[in-house]
Amino acid sequence: MKLLQALFFPPEQPGGVSSMVPYILERFQNSNWDMDLFSIPKRVRGKGQDEVRFATFDWEEFKHNPTVQKYIQTFRDYSWWAKMRINTKYDLIHAHHPIPALVMKRLFPDTPLIVTIHSSFERELVLNGKIKEGGAEHRFLTSLYRELEHCTDRVLTVSHSFRQYLAPYMDRPEEVTVIPNGFDEKRFKPVERQNEVPQLITVCRLVPAKGLDVLLEACAELKKRGHPFVLHLIGDGPIRTDLEALAVELNIYDEIIFYGYMLHPEQFMPFADIFVLPSRAEAFGSVFAEAALCRLGLIGTDVGGISEQIEDGVNGLLVPPDDKSALCDAMQRLIEDAELRSRLSYAAWEKAKETYSLTRVINQLRNIYAQFMQG
Incomplete structure (x- = not known):
């Protein structure tokens, strides 16, 4: 079974996700799992030109908003980079950010896709005074949760409280699996x-x-x-x-x-x-x-x-x-x-x-991955 861990930020970037996933990769590879890591470098900006469509909402309602435009361009850039760099067929893709998840499902619609939602971009923007709760940017970003639920095979998140946060924006929040982060x-x-x-x-x-x-x-x-x-x-x-x-x-x-x-x-x-x-x-x-x-x-x-x-x-x-x-x-x-x-x-x-041991995370992920191996 060949798996891909799809990050947004490169592994050298600060943050729990970027610092944790490479250690997950190392543990799996040491156990003879065939697994690769993919992310987009900072230098890729303004390259993608593809049309963007979502299954559960029309993003063009927000197309005149600069924050939304930037997000959509990042989506296009990630897609452009992935098409340039990925030439391997994977049996399973595990994404760790909404953009990689939605791009990978678009590029590889027949490949099972898991996504872990690690944090809330819109909530950070609200708290940082960049956007207003209920505004266009907030409505666009929260709409992505239902889109992820619709187009992925399994949604994971990192805490029970965050699953509760996601609930109003999803149809079946009770199906979200909680796997707290783990550390080597x-x-x-x-x-x-x-x-x-x-x-x-x-x-x-x-x-x-x-x-x-x-x-x-x-x-x-x-x-x-x-x-x-x-x-x-x-x-x-x-x-x-x-x-x-x-x-x-x-x-x-x-x-x-x-x-x-x-x-x-x-x-x-x-x-x-x-x-x-x-x-x-x-x-x-x-x-x-x-x-x-x-x-x-x-x-x-x-x-x-x-x-x-x-x-x-x-x-x-x-x-x-x-x-x-x-x-x-x-x-x-x-x-x-x-x-x-x-x-x-x-x-x-x-x-x-x-x-919060990495061993516990590896065992939980191995069980989830095995479900896709079996059928």
């Missing part, structure tokens, strides 16, 4: 730490949806309460300059290290004490599982896939989104109580090893 345990090596000054760390794309403005305001309050700390902020994005300016305004710039993008943050994370990320929404929140495997104390918001990973007071602390006081209280609590931090971080590590 060998990449994460916890270390014994004896930091005199508490080391906080976060890893994410620097966009409004991640709530980093709330994190900086909470850190400013932490400083006012007399607690020294260092915040390691790993990642890059469009609001980096704004965050640096906010750090200066809040008088905490000297307590923060802005690293920019880092290819392998898991090599750096184990030396911190506490991982904190006050996201406003997360379909899964891969970085929390990664931080747990590094045996860090976890602080997250009670949203989406984060609250499925963290049980408050058991393996981490949860706070409401956009609540800087509650976030500061949580950070202060883990800073002051080393015994609590140790207990929570060990519980998070145990859960992550059991629930």
Whole structure:
């Protein structure tokens, strides 16, 4: 059986999906499965010219919208690149983004197709202030979920909360299979730490949806309460300059290290004490599982896939989104109580090893793939 894993972003791009799928590929290949990886490089822009049609809605209702036009052109470019580069017949295609899924079904209509919906592009755009909920872009992007349901053989997603999010936009949401993300345990090596000054760390794309403005305001309050700390902020994005300016305004710039993008943050994370990320929404929140495997104390918001990973007071602390006081209280609590931090971080590590191991994902996917092998 020959399989194709179809990504949108190249494997070297940051993010849970791009960093996870190559390890899935490696595990399958080590087990003598014949599997390839495909994605579109950044340089391919404006090449595709094909007409685009969807089975469940007419996208031309939105054709004058610039965001929709850009999405459709990306669809055309992916199709152009795939036709140029794919010359192998596959028995099964597993796509990890709506564009690869819809393109592959169009190019290979007789090949069984599975899609994993890892996150919500439209929700991130709303939270980042780029589009309005209920507007043309939002209606176009949410229409793609029913299209994926219609044209694929199996829809997967990464958390039960995200399946609930998808439900209003699909006809049979109960048929969506939940497979939480998994991580290669060998990449994460916890270390014994004896930091005199508490080391906080976060890893994410620097966009409004991640709530980093709330994190900086909470850190400013932490400083006012007399607690020294260092915040390691790993990642890059469009609001980096704004965050640096906010750090200066809040008088905490000297307590923060802005690293920019880092290819392998898991090599750096184990030396911190506490991982904190006050996201406003997360379909899964891969970085929390990664931080747990590094045996860090976890602080997250009670949203989406984060609250499925963290049980408050058991393996981490949860706070409401956009609540800087509650976030500061949580950070202060883990800073002051080393015994609590140790207990929570060990519980998070145990859960992550059991629930979010790559071995578990491989076994679940192998069972699904085998169903297509059998018929």
